[in-house]
Each structure stands twice: as structure tokens, then as C-alpha cells.
Amino acid sequence: MKKILYLTFYFEPDLCAGSFRNSPLAKELAEQAKGKATIDVVTTLPNRYSTFHTSAPAYEERDNLTIHRIIIPKHKSGFADQIKSFQRYYKEAKKLIRGKKYDLVFASSSRLFTAYLGYKIARKQRIPLYLDIRDIFTDTMKDVLKNKFIKSGVLPVLNTIESNVFNYASHINLISAGFSPYFEKYKRKQYTTYSNGIDPEFMNFPKSESLQKEQRIITYAGNIGEGQGLHKIIPKAAKMVGNEYKFLIIGDGGAKQKLIDGLNDEGVSNVEMRPPVSRNELLAIYEQSDFLFLHLNDYEAFKKVLPSKVFEFGASDKPIIAGVAGYANSFIAEHISNKILFLPGDVNDMVSQLNSYTYTNEHRNDFLEKFKREHINKEMATSILSYL
Incomplete structure (x- = not known):
């Protein structure tokens, strides 16, 4: 039986586009993979909004689909808060999969960090990496970062990470066809443009x-x-x-x-x-x-x-x-x-x-x-x- 590692920072019952995209996709993947593969979802407990609270189990098992939800620090969506949250997710995710061998890593990412985690795991295990890119984080940071000193320090690091991640990936799905020109520099990749849809x-x-x-x-x-x-x-x-x-x-x-x-x-x-x-x-x-x-x-x-x-x-x-x-x-x-x-x-x-x-x-x-x-x-x- 093959094993797929599914990485997404947001998952049900969280309230955000990442959750609404990945929750039904993981279920459909598990349905199609029955008898062929198991899927381990590694995600977080609901955290998108500090003013919205709902409970969810830290671990669920649904036939060939398992869901691990990591507790991350409370935050208010600030940049520093998001970095701390991802650091916790990164560290705990690595702990959760320690000793496990996978055949494929799927990572759905809007801020590059989840894609980077997927890259680190896939490269170490020498397995394919399938990326679902929901935003071009480095491109966004060029506009969002106003301090020139911070920008000059951060952007080169992000560009290096992005290049390593995207060059390693076996397949990159772009959630918007508008991303395509940006990715023309990564020519050896297989690309698709499966967008969001109507739930x-x-x-x-x-x-x-x-x-x-x-x-x-x-x-x-x-x-x-x-x-x-x-x-x-x-x-x-x-x-x-x-x-x-x-x-x-x-x-x-x-x-x-x-x-x-x-x-x-x-x-x-x-x-x-x-x-x-x-x-x-x-x-x-x-x-x-x-x-x-x-x-x-x-x-x-x-x-x-x-x-x-x-x-x-x-x-x-x-x-x-x-x-x-x-x-x-x-x-x-x-x-x-x-x-x-x-x-x-x-x-x-x-x-x-x-x-x-x-x-x-x-x-x-x-x-x-x-x-x-x-x-x-x-x-x-x-x-x-x-x-x-």
C-alpha cells in the first residue's frame, strides 16, 4: 500500500479559502486512492481568525485518510505571528512523520512555507513533490514589505527558497492561470491550473x-x-x-x-x-x-x-x-x-x-x-x- 503525505496549514473546520479547498480535495483523493494508498493529512487546529473559535480533534482516522491537527500559538495574522505559527507547524510536522516513509508529498501552499516543508521532506526521502500554489508569496512580499532594509534582507532569502522548492517539484498546480507567466522560468515542470471552485x-x-x-x-x-x-x-x-x-x-x-x-x-x-x-x-x-x-x-x-x-x-x-x-x-x-x-x-x-x-x-x-x-x-x- 502506497503512502501519501498531505500538507496544508488550513483544514476543516477552519474558515478560510485554504480550508475550503483542501478539505474536500483530501476526501476525494482518499476516495480515489482506496485499495491503493493511504493519505496522512498534517495540518493545524483552527486558527485563521483570533475571534472565531471552534473545536476539532487533534487526530482523526477515516478509513484510508488520517488527519493530524497541530496546536499553534494564538495570533492576529500579523507577519511576525505567522512566522511563529509556521515554525511550530514545521517543527511538529517533522516530529509527526519521524520514522515514516512516504511515496509522494502533496503540499498546498499560499505563503511558500508549507511548500518549503514539503520540499524538505520530499528531498530527504527522495520522492516526488506535487505542489498546489495558491499565491506567489515572494511576489507579494515585494509589494507588502515597505522597509527597504528589511526588503533587501528578506527577498534574496525568499528567492533562494522559492528557486529550490520549485526546481525540485515534480508537478506544480497554479490555482490561478494568472500565475503562469511568473513560472515560465521553471521550464522542466509539469503544470496544471486547477482553480478554486464552487462548493x-x-x-x-x-x-x-x-x-x-x-x-x-x-x-x-x-x-x-x-x-x-x-x-x-x-x-x-x-x-x-x-x-x-x-x-x-x-x-x-x-x-x-x-x-x-x-x-x-x-x-x-x-x-x-x-x-x-x-x-x-x-x-x-x-x-x-x-x-x-x-x-x-x-x-x-x-x-x-x-x-x-x-x-x-x-x-x-x-x-x-x-x-x-x-x-x-x-x-x-x-x-x-x-x-x-x-x-x-x-x-x-x-x-x-x-x-x-x-x-x-x-x-x-x-x-x-x-x-x-x-x-x-x-x-x-x-x-x-x-x-x-
Whole structure:
């Protein structure tokens, strides 16, 4: 019986894109591998948001799938906190697999660190490494790191790690086709572009009624970090649209205080903030919303990404307001109807389009069929197993 090591920092019941991607993929992989291979998932106990708490067992065994959840320090998503968390994950993961021999390492990674762990294990055991790259960490750090001294010290180290990891990998899946030009320098790799997709919970979104309302609700749910740049758009937009609209912001993250400060500076009262909620609660909130909102900061690296929220929102019949550039902008323009699409931080364009928008709900049947997570996972699991 073959053995696969599956590395992901986030897994169910955590609330984040990494968990929503890897939890069903691991199950599909285990299903296809029955009788041929066992899968050891090494992950962490729920930790994405300091304000969301849920319990999960440290160890689970489900037929040919085992799940090991590592306790990591409490954190608030700051850069230093994330480094400490990964150090714990790295150290404990190495302990967990000590003495075990695997035939394949699969690592799903957004910050390079999990990919690096997978590389260290696969190289030591001289086995294939299959990477699922959810973000280009080094590219993002070029934009995020503002201190030139820190940047000059950190980026060369990251570039070396990235080069070692990507050159060793047998296969690299890019979650966004927008990443492809960046990876052209690693020419000997096998590449795929299995994207995020629509989860079963969102496949049967109920039909909305296009009611006339005194106040339309614009909902954002997710991480409130530098990457989302909500502090650059929400305070000014809320002031400009006035009380005809209410922004509902659900989530937590490292830039939450910047958003709160911005709201206070503008003196707006039409923005409500709530802590993270479970997916079932979130679906109910989406149903009561009029618009679903998405925004990315104006960083060069983010022109390559495709946020998982695009699939979540596209499964609904709600109009989408999206402030994104690059590949995400072109993807939404091509695949999603009934939207307000603008460039990051362009408050005037967003408000202008909103003011001239005639409200309607539209079910996106073609989008639902094309981007089912179930279909994507089946194909990706088959691809992973081909390396055994």
C-alpha cells in the first residue's frame, strides 16, 4: 500500500479559502486512492481568525485518510505571528512523520512555507513533490514589505527558497492561470491550473426577490488584511453613497483597525462590522444581502491572483461589486454577468456605477456548471495519484 503525505496549514473546520479547498480535495483523493494508498493529512487546529473559535480533534482516522491537527500559538495574522505559527507547524510536522516513509508529498501552499516543508521532506526521502500554489508569496512580499532594509534582507532569502522548492517539484498546480507567466522560468515542470471552485453549500442558492428597499445591503465576508485593502475603499465609498446603502463587513484580520480608523475619520454610520461566522450562518447572511462585495489592494502581485470569493459569489444570483485588477478582472468580465467591476481603490468609479445600476438578480447557470468544486477535485485527485 502506497503512502501519501498531505500538507496544508488550513483544514476543516477552519474558515478560510485554504480550508475550503483542501478539505474536500483530501476526501476525494482518499476516495480515489482506496485499495491503493493511504493519505496522512498534517495540518493545524483552527486558527485563521483570533475571534472565531471552534473545536476539532487533534487526530482523526477515516478509513484510508488520517488527519493530524497541530496546536499553534494564538495570533492576529500579523507577519511576525505567522512566522511563529509556521515554525511550530514545521517543527511538529517533522516530529509527526519521524520514522515514516512516504511515496509522494502533496503540499498546498499560499505563503511558500508549507511548500518549503514539503520540499524538505520530499528531498530527504527522495520522492516526488506535487505542489498546489495558491499565491506567489515572494511576489507579494515585494509589494507588502515597505522597509527597504528589511526588503533587501528578506527577498534574496525568499528567492533562494522559492528557486529550490520549485526546481525540485515534480508537478506544480497554479490555482490561478494568472500565475503562469511568473513560472515560465521553471521550464522542466509539469503544470496544471486547477482553480478554486464552487462548493456544494453554494450550489443551491435560493432565488432572490428583487424587492424595492429603503437601504440596500452590500456584504463583504472574509479576511480584513492588507491584501484586501478594505480601508482604502469602504470608508470613502460609505460616505459617498450615504444611507441608501449599508455596508456589512464580516471577518477579522491584520488591517481591521485601519478600517475602523478610516470609518471613524469619515464619520460614517452606514457600516456594520461583525466577527467571523460559520458557513451556514454566512449563507443566510448572503441571502439577506443585496450586493456581494470583493476588493483587492492595488499591488502588482495581486494582478495575477483569482480570489476564491469569485466562485462563492458567482454561485449566487446577487449582483457582485468587485474592485480587482489583472487576471481577476478579466476572469470576472468574461465569466460573470450582473456585476459592477472597477479597479482597486477607484471609489469614484465604483460609486458612479452603483448610482446608475438598475437592481436585478440573475442566476448564473453556466458558471455553476463550469466551476463545480466537485469536478475540479476529481480531476486534480487523479492528477496527484498519477505520481505514485
